[in-house]
Amino acid sequence: MKITLTVNDQVYIRDAAPSKNLLHFLREDVGLTGTKEGCGAGECGACTVIMNGKSVNACLVLAPEADGAVIRTVEGEALNGELSPVQHKFMEHHAVQCGFCTPGMLMSIRDLLGRVPKPSVHQIKEAIEGNFCRCTGYQQIIEAVLDVTGQLTKDNKGELRHV
Amino acid sequence: MKNFDTMMHVRGESIFIDDLPEWAELQHLAVVFSNVAHGTIKRLDVSRAAAAPGVTRVITAADIPGENQIGGIFPDEPLLAEGSVHFVGDPLAIVVARTREEAYAARRLVEFEIDPLPVVTDPRESFKNGTLIQPPRTFALGDTDKAWADCDLVIEGTAENGGQEHFYLETQIAVAVPQENGEMKLISSTQSPTVVQKAAARVLGVPQHAVEVELKRLGGAFGGKEDQATAWAVMAALAARVTGKPAKICLDRREDITFTGKRHPYSTDFKIGLKKDGTIVAFQAMYYQNSGAVADLSTSILERTLYHATNSYNIPHVRVTAAACYTNLHPYTAFRGFGGPQGMYVIESAIRQAAEKLGLPAHVIQRKNLLKEGDLFPYGQYTERCQAERTWDELVARQDLSALQKRIDQYNASHTDSKKGFALMPICFGISFTTLFLNQAGALVHVYADGSVTVSTGVVEMGQGVHMKIMQVIARTLSIDVRRVHTQTTNTFKVANTSPTAASSGADMNGKAAEIACSEILGRLKTAAAAILGHNNPGDIQIRDEVVWCEGRETQLKWKELVQKAYLMKTNMSAYGHYAVPNLTFDKTKEKGRPFAYHVYGTALIEATVDCIRGTYRFDAVHMVHDIGRSINELIDEGQVYGALMQGIGWVTMEELLYSKEGKPLVDSLSKYKVPDMRFTPETVSLHFLENADNPYAVMNSKAVGEPPLMYGIGAYFAVLNALAAARPGRELFFSAPLTPKKVLSFLYGEAR
Numbered sequence: 001m002k003i004t005l006t007v008n009d010q011v012y013i014r015d016a017a018p019s020k021n022l023l024h025f026l027r028e029d030v031g032l033t034g035t036k037e038g039c040g041a042g043e044c045g046a047c048t049v050i051m052n053g054k055s056v057n058a059c060l061v062l063a064p065e066a067d068g069a070v071i072r073t074v075e076g077e078a079l080n081g082e083l084s085p086v087q088h089k090f091m092e093h094h095a096v097q098c099g100f101c102t103p104g105m106l107m108s109i110r111d112l113l114g115r116v117p118k119p120s121v122h123q124i125k126e127a128i129e130g131n132f133c134r135c136t137g138y139q140q141i142i143e144a145v146l147d148v149t150g151q152l153t154k155d156n157k158g159e160l161r162h163v
Numbered sequence: 164m165k166n167f168d169t170m171m172h173v174r175g176e177s178i179f180i181d182d183l184p185e186w187a188e189l190q191h192l193a194v195v196f197s198n199v200a201h202g203t204i205k206r207l208d209v210s211r212a213a214a215a216p217g218v219t220r221v222i223t224a225a226d227i228p229g230e231n232q233i234g235g236i237f238p239d240e241p242l243l244a245e246g247s248v249h250f251v252g253d254p255l256a257i258v259v260a261r262t263r264e265e266a267y268a269a270r271r272l273v274e275f276e277i278d279p280l281p282v283v284t285d286p287r288e289s290f291k292n293g294t295l296i297q298p299p300r301t302f303a304l305g306d307t308d309k310a311w312a313d314c315d316l317v318i319e320g321t322a323e324n325g326g327q328e329h330f331y332l333e334t335q336i337a338v339a340v341p342q343e344n345g346e347m348k349l350i351s352s353t354q355s356p357t358v359v360q361k362a363a364a365r366v367l368g369v370p371q372h373a374v375e376v377e378l379k380r381l382g383g384a385f386g387g388k389e390d391q392a393t394a395w396a397v398m399a400a401l402a403a404r405v406t407g408k409p410a411k412i413c414l415d416r417r418e419d420i421t422f423t424g425k426r427h428p429y430s431t432d433f434k435i436g437l438k439k440d441g442t443i444v445a446f447q448a449m450y451y452q453n454s455g456a457v458a459d460l461s462t463s464i465l466e467r468t469l470y471h472a473t474n475s476y477n478i479p480h481v482r483v484t485a486a487a488c489y490t491n492l493h494p495y496t497a498f499r500g501f502g503g504p505q506g507m508y509v510i511e512s513a514i515r516q517a518a519e520k521l522g523l524p525a526h527v528i529q530r531k532n533l534l535k536e537g538d539l540f541p542y543g544q545y546t547e548r549c550q551a552e553r554t555w556d557e558l559v560a561r562q563d564l565s566a567l568q569k570r571i572d573q574y575n576a577s578h579t580d581s582k583k584g585f586a587l588m589p590i591c592f593g594i595s596f597t598t599l600f601l602n603q604a605g606a607l608v609h610v611y612a613d614g615s616v617t618v619s620t621g622v623v624e625m626g627q628g629v630h631m632k633i634m635q636v637i638a639r640t641l642s643i644d645v646r647r648v649h650t651q652t653t654n655t656f657k658v659a660n661t662s663p664t665a666a667s668s669g670a671d672m673n674g675k676a677a678e679i680a681c682s683e684i685l686g687r688l689k690t691a692a693a694a695i696l697g698h699n700n701p702g703d704i705q706i707r708d709e710v711v712w713c714e715g716r717e718t719q720l721k722w723k724e725l726v727q728k729a730y731l732m733k734t735n736m737s738a739y740g741h742y743a744v745p746n747l748t749f750d751k752t753k754e755k756g757r758p759f760a761y762h763v764y765g766t767a768l769i770e771a772t773v774d775c776i777r778g779t780y781r782f783d784a785v786h787m788v789h790d791i792g793r794s795i796n797e798l799i800d801e802g803q804v805y806g807a808l809m810q811g812i813g814w815v816t817m818e819e820l821l822y823s824k825e826g827k828p829l830v831d832s833l834s835k836y837k838v839p840d841m842r843f844t845p846e847t848v849s850l851h852f853l854e855n856a857d858n859p860y861a862v863m864n865s866k867a868v869g870e871p872p873l874m875y876g877i878g879a880y881f882a883v884l885n886a887l888a889a890a891r892p893g894r895e896l897f898f899s900a901p902l903t904p905k906k907v908l909s910f911l912y913g914e915a916r
Binding site for chain 1: 177179181329625838841844
């Protein structure tokens with residue numbers, strides 16, 4: 001069946017089997033491979049994208065369900081080729097190791113910051129607990145989110161502290 | 164310094180294997196796995212599957228052109244089962260089809276009958292049956308038999324630890340593309356390109372020069388792609404050879420969790436003897452390693468358990484024995500720490516038990532027995548530049564233990580539904596492959612005429628930031644901007660005979676090889692520079708921040724111009740550097756030697772609160788003082804410590820592998836196998852790198868960082884246990900990791916043991 005999607009402000013019209021999920025549709029038919037498959041069962045969060053303003057696991061959405069939807073993926077996170085503030089802070093705080101969970105992580109953070117401009121540590125943990133990262137132990141991801149929301153300051157020893 | 168390599172990750176532009184464009188006529192693989200843990204194959208009929216829509220071919224052992232064997236250390240691992248199966252997940256056949264969906268659908272049509280044989284899942288039962296991979300090994304120091312008489316307290320006990328699923332985010336994946344002249348190109352998510360190359364050559368019946376293995380990066384590995392990536396890559400190669408078309412295999416998460424190798428469970432008997440003041444006199448242990456159905460790396464892992472049996476402690480009388488016991492479970496394999504965590508968990512259990520009987524806090528015994536400079540390990544090596552006491556003392560200088568104890572005692576006195584506890588965890592981890600010939604690496608460096616530089620080494624980037632570190636080593640050695648340097652794919656045609664990226668040694672060895680290659684190029688460039696400047700002694704030339712200096716004076720000649728001119732002068736601006744770690748020895752007949760280039764030390768403090776109603780717990784704080792040498796990249800090293808810590812905590816707390824009596828794995832997804840999520844992270848984490856701790860034995864005075872901090876996580880077990888002891892004073896302690904909420908509740912409310 002024919003599916004029309006707006007992904008990162010571009011319109012795509014593609015044929016897809018009714019049983020195809022949004023993740024495979026994005027990766028195989030739209031050609032955006034930034035979104036990753038970690039489990040295919042909605043458990044790991046690697047495939048998180050923003051659909052109509054809310055974060056979803058793309059592996060749990062059927063492509064036909066997304067017909068007409070507005071989607072944002074990691075490829076749409078940078079603005080006119082420039083890294084977004086969250087992307088900058090992810091690099092600055094080394095919130096990335098193997099990089100496989102990063103695209104989904106960034107989308108969950110985008111969703112969080114859209115709802116809560118200055119989240120507490122507890123709110124960060126609650127919002128992103130569905131995005132598994134096996135490399136970082138999450139510390140530097142939390143730091144990056146605190147920093148991008150202006151909640152980190154350097155103490156007199158030059159160490160970063162939560163405001 | 165920022166890791167430039169992560170730029171593509173945050174943009175979603177990094178190419179992982181599953182992101183590669185599809186080749187024309189690409190075939191997809193689905194593996195038929197045994198559903199019986201042990202048995203004789205009576206019938207295997209692939210005819211219905213072969214006739215299914217889209218199926219190109221169904222491959223069985225009979226189709227293998229070379230040898231049906233991929234075992235690295237021991238030849239006990241057929242690629243496809245012949246005659247018998249030895250674990251649930253033993254591969255029986257491979258369905259090759261046009262699409263992945265067709266391959267997976269046709270897989271269900273493969274018919275097989277297996278006559279069951281007795282199933283063993285317990286390593287102690289395997290030991291009684293005599294089904295060992297090799298005879299047990301013993302490390303000994305002093306005379307334990309005589310030493311027990313000198314002790315004020317001798318206690319015996321057992322410690323059990325479970326396995327651990329790696330849960331790398333990128334599942335096992337490989338693509339094989341047939342080339343001209345009988346060559347095969349393999350793109351494999353492996354930590355060991357050369358291991359894959361050798362195994363594929365063996366199975367295809369071709370020389371190694373006919374198999375190219377290449378990769379750019381892995382989506383996590385942690386040891387799970389050291390030996391365990393091999394089978395899948397070789398299956399893709401086999402399918403590509405048999406069909407003549409490119410072939411791809413990508414395990415789904417359920418297959419990956421259920422059938423691929425994991426950290427080894429151990430069951431251990433220990434005996435420890437101490438003086439009244441807490442001085443450890445003697446330690447003895449018998450480790451029964453559950454090695455799974457194939458040897459894989461089990462014997463090397465077992466060896467490291469023995470090396471780390473005494474952790475950070477100086478114990479004069481030691482006798483530790485370990486047996487690698489075959490069972491009918493999936494393979495057990497490398498996982499960050501490689502047997503070290505299992506060894507350290509046992510000695511820490513013994514100390515905790517002894518503390519209970521002596522009426523001393525465990526940390527008093529721990530501190531009293533820490534290694535000092537010149538102390539002797541049971542394997543014959545002496546400590547050098549020992550930092551055990553320093554990391555401990557710096558930690559307790561930052562965290563006042565008596566104040567902490569007081570605060571916790573007050574909390575526990577005023578709370579009945581929750582209790583707090585804390586524990587300290589020192590670590591001492593030896594760096595080097597204990598299989599000594601693996602301590603070598605190669606790097607191929609090219610300087611191009613435009614001044615840009617590229618490097619290909621034997622190392623595999625899997626998130627640990629090793630490419631960035633190597634770029635920094637190159638930039639420092641040539642004294643150029645790091646942005647001039649790129650790292651290229653790891654490829655067995657560029658750098659041959661590579662060692663696995665493992666044993667925390669990737670940056671140490673490959674960085675050193677790159678440094679050697681750069682020094683060689685630098686020497687030639689200095690000769691060219693001297694000629695350009697009309698100076699007769701290249702020894703007077705230096706490059707500082709991209710500017711050529713001569714006899715200590717800055718010249719007008721800059722890096723780019725130097726390189727351009729050197730090229731026109733026909734200077735060789737490429738070099739291959741090879742590094743072999745010096746002065747490593749080990750005599751297995753005596754079990755003595757100097758197997759490690761150096762040790763990494765550190766100390767962690769972990770504080771836990773247990774919810775005595777629900778059996779759950781949280782970690783209030785983790786503080787660490789870690790010995791990193793002179794860090795090449797502090798951000799990357801911090802990330803390694805944090806990540807390893809959480810994996811270690813996960814291993815001893817929530818990550819539980821379960822099997823049925825028939826040997827069937829009972830966990831197959833994240834909903835059944837819990838790994839730490841963001842909410843599980845400690846409230847406070849602090850990390851301090853030891854200062855003035857240069858390490859002359861590794862590249863640029865740094866220290867390896869991948870594995871050692873995982874073992875800080877072991878302290879989480881004892882922090883929770885101490886909270887439990889506060890809830891039920893006097894109840895006999897137990898040492899059975901992971902300490903799941905279920906075990907917490909059974910300790911609190913079950914019958915006393």
